[in-house]
Amino acid sequence: MTDSNNPSTEDADRDARHKARMVRKKEVIDAGIAAAQDERGVIVITTGNGKGKSSSGFGMVVRALGHGMRTGVVQFIKGALPTGEEMFLRRFPEECAFHVMGEGYTWETQDRSRDVAKAAAAWEVARGMLRDPAIGLVLLDELNIALKLHYLDVEQVIADLRARPPMQHVVITGRGAPPALVEAADTVTDMTPVKHAYQQGIKAQRGVEM
Amino acid sequence: MTDSNNPSTEDADRDARHKARMVRKKEVIDAGIAAAQDERGVIVITTGNGKGKSSSGFGMVVRALGHGMRTGVVQFIKGALPTGEEMFLRRFPEECAFHVMGEGYTWETQDRSRDVAKAAAAWEVARGMLRDPAIGLVLLDELNIALKLHYLDVEQVIADLRARPPMQHVVITGRGAPPALVEAADTVTDMTPVKHAYQQGIKAQRGVEM
Numbered sequence: 001m002t003d004s005n006n007p008s009t010e011d012a013d014r015d016a017r018h019k020a021r022m023v024r025k026k027e028v029i030d031a032g033i034a035a036a037q038d039e040r041g042v043i044v045i046t047t048g049n050g051k052g053k054s055s056s057g058f059g060m061v062v063r064a065l066g067h068g069m070r071t072g073v074v075q076f077i078k079g080a081l082p083t084g085e086e087m088f089l090r091r092f093p094e095e096c097a098f099h100v101m102g103e104g105y106t107w108e109t110q111d112r113s114r115d116v117a118k119a120a121a122a123w124e125v126a127r128g129m130l131r132d133p134a135i136g137l138v139l140l141d142e143l144n145i146a147l148k149l150h151y152l153d154v155e156q157v158i159a160d161l162r163a164r165p166p167m168q169h170v171v172i173t174g175r176g177a178p179p180a181l182v183e184a185a186d187t188v189t190d191m192t193p194v195k196h197a198y199q200q201g202i203k204a205q206r207g208v209e210m
Numbered sequence: 211m212t213d214s215n216n217p218s219t220e221d222a223d224r225d226a227r228h229k230a231r232m233v234r235k236k237e238v239i240d241a242g243i244a245a246a247q248d249e250r251g252v253i254v255i256t257t258g259n260g261k262g263k264s265s266s267g268f269g270m271v272v273r274a275l276g277h278g279m280r281t282g283v284v285q286f287i288k289g290a291l292p293t294g295e296e297m298f299l300r301r302f303p304e305e306c307a308f309h310v311m312g313e314g315y316t317w318e319t320q321d322r323s324r325d326v327a328k329a330a331a332a333w334e335v336a337r338g339m340l341r342d343p344a345i346g347l348v349l350l351d352e353l354n355i356a357l358k359l360h361y362l363d364v365e366q367v368i369a370d371l372r373a374r375p376p377m378q379h380v381v382i383t384g385r386g387a388p389p390a391l392v393e394a395a396d397t398v399t400d401m402t403p404v405k406h407a408y409q410q411g412i413k414a415q416r417g418v419e420m
Contacts, residue, residue, distance in 0.1 A: 018322040038412045044261070050399035052256050052266035055273065059265030059295065060418060062272055066294030067416050084276030085269065112228040137418075149228075169418050186407035187418075189260035194398035202248045202396060206277050208270060208347070208379050 041168040042186040043161060047144055047177035050191035051209075057139045057171045058085045064169070065095055069136030072097040072129035076122055076174075077142040084206070097135070099125045119151035126160075133165035144174030147181065158184045251378040252396040253371060257354055257387035260401035261419075267349045267381045268295045274379070275305055279346030282307040282339035286332055286384075287352040294416070307345070309335045329361035336370075343375035354384030357391065368394045 044060070046053040061071045073089065073096060082100075089096045101122035102114075123146075129138045146152050158180060161170060172181065182188050197208075254270070256263040271281045283299065283306060292310075299306045311332035312324075333356075339348045356362050368390060371380060382391065392398050407418075 015322045040412065042407045042412060042418055044407075044418060045404075046262050047404075048402070050401075051254070051397055052262065052269075052399045052401070055269030056262035056266040057269065058272050059262075059268035062268050062298050063265065063294035063418070066296065066298035069416075084273035086276065088272050088276035112225045182404065185405070186412060187261055188404035189262045190402040190404050191260075191262070192258070192400040192402050194255075194257075194392065194400050195395070197252045197254075197396035202250065202252060206279075208252055208254060208273070208397075 040166050041164065041170070043184060044169070044171045045144075045177050045182060045185045045188045046171070046173045046191060047175055047182075047188065048190035048192055049175055050193035051196060052191050053173040053175070054085075054141050056189075056191075057141055057173045058089075060169075060171050061089070061096065061137060061139050064137040065092070067136075070095060070097075070134055071137045071139070072126075072132075072135045073099065073139045073141060074122055074126040074129070074143075075100045075141040076119060076146040077101065097129065115149070116151050119146045122146075123152055123157070123160075130160050130164040130168070130170070133168065135168060137169040137171065138164075139171045140173070142174040143172050144177045144181070146174075147178050148174075148176040154178050154180050157181070250376050251374065251380070253394060254379070254381045255354075255387050255392060255395045255398045256381070256383045256401060257385055257392075257398065258400035258402055259385055260403035261406060262401050263383040263385070264295075264351050266399075266401075267351055267383045268299075270379075270381050271299070271306065271347060271349050274347040275302070277346075280305060280307075280344055281347045281349070282336075282342075282345045283309065283349045283351060284332055284336040284339070284353075285310045285351040286329060286356040287311065307339065325359070326361050329356045332356075333362055333367070333370075340370050340374040340378070340380070343378065345378060347379040347381065348374075349381045350383070352384040353382045354387045354391070356384075357388050358384075358386040364388050364390050367391070 046056045058073075061073060064071050075083075075086070086098060086100065089098050099122065102118040126138070126140055126143075129135050143152075143157070147154050147157065161184065164170065172185070177185075177188070256266045268283075271283060274281050285293075285296070296308060296310065299308050309332065312328040336348070336350055336353075339345050353362075353367070357364050357367065371394065374380065382395070387395075387398070
């Protein structure tokens with residue numbers, strides 16, 4: 001900056017060290033980016049017990065929409081009320097195809113055979129998206145839960161994922177991602193809880209938890 | 211289901227066990243929700259080295275927008291090109307105030323004093339949002355990076371966060387969240403990388419990484 005006269009020697013040293021560090025960092029990052037040249041659709045999984053799995057998936061939907069891509073969302077588990085993300089994204093039916101599996105979390109419904117039938121019907125909708133090259137990104141929200149509960153067959157799911165259009169991205173969320181699905185994915189993040197408002201007696205908040 | 215005659219004994223047993231497990235799970239979850247009664251704005255941090263921190267923040271913005279809340283976003287670090295989420299959210303200026311700190315990642319600019327000045331100016335914009343009770347959720351994207359590099363003073367940041375309107379939610383993203391900020395937060399998730407497409411030679415993808 002032109003107006004920073006007489007910076008202390010300490011500041012000047014710190015700036016010089018910072019600059020040297022950033023030059024090295026830039027070299028490492030640029031080299032890594034240059035080496036990664038394969039362009040194709042990726043499978044991203046967000047799993048684990050921490051907060052942010054579904055939110056992260058919806059953030060990627062928004063990112064894709066910003067690039068003018070068409071998107072699809074299938075939610076495999078839901079509560080009785082529509083979520084904020086559903087209410088928002090339903091405003092853009094041309095840009096985002098939004099499908100929600102029948103009502104109720106599984107611990108609300110307590111009827112396994114009904115849940116299996118609903119999951120199978122939702123997978124048919126997902127499969128339709130996974131066959132449509134006009135859809136650039138598909139979010140399969142809470143699919144991991146449906147797999148963990150054996151509502152869907154993981155091998156069939158992986159076969160359908162592998163048969164999708166080559167440039168299509170898929171984001172899969174939910175705790176307990178099965179190992180075979182992790183193996184089939186390109187990018188996997190475990191969302192590890194450090195602390196949660198819930199443990200401190202704070203109610204689930206509109207706009208944060210639902 | 212009415213048409214499922216003669217299910218095998220094994221299936222019936224599995225359904226009964228499932229139902230018993232779900233009844234217990236529902237009791238535990240309902241009790242926890244009933245106990246959590248405090249309603250107030252929360253501070254949510256997504257940190258760690260894995261993918262999904264910023265996406266998760268943008269997902270919460272979308273969730274809040276779906277509930278009719280006004281939102282604010284300040285991005286503390288950015289590249290030369292606008293991200294997909296920026297391009298999308300700028301379509302709704304009445305619903306989402308979007309501010310991006312001056313150009314360039316720090317390892318691109320390699321000029322510490324300029325970065326400090328830019329971070330301070332961006333914090334002033336953030337502070338304006340943190341004083342506005344009409345804004346229901348504020349996303350401070352990559353703030354942790356600015357704190358980690360000592361571009362901003364963490365105690366000042368925490369003081370401004372504490373002085374915000376009581377019902378306002380704040381989401382803070384970026385690797386390396388400082389311990390004092392983690393202490394001040396309500397919900398903290400560490401995004402732990404399991405694997406990344408980058409390591410498999412796949413280029414950063416539009417709609418996924420940017």
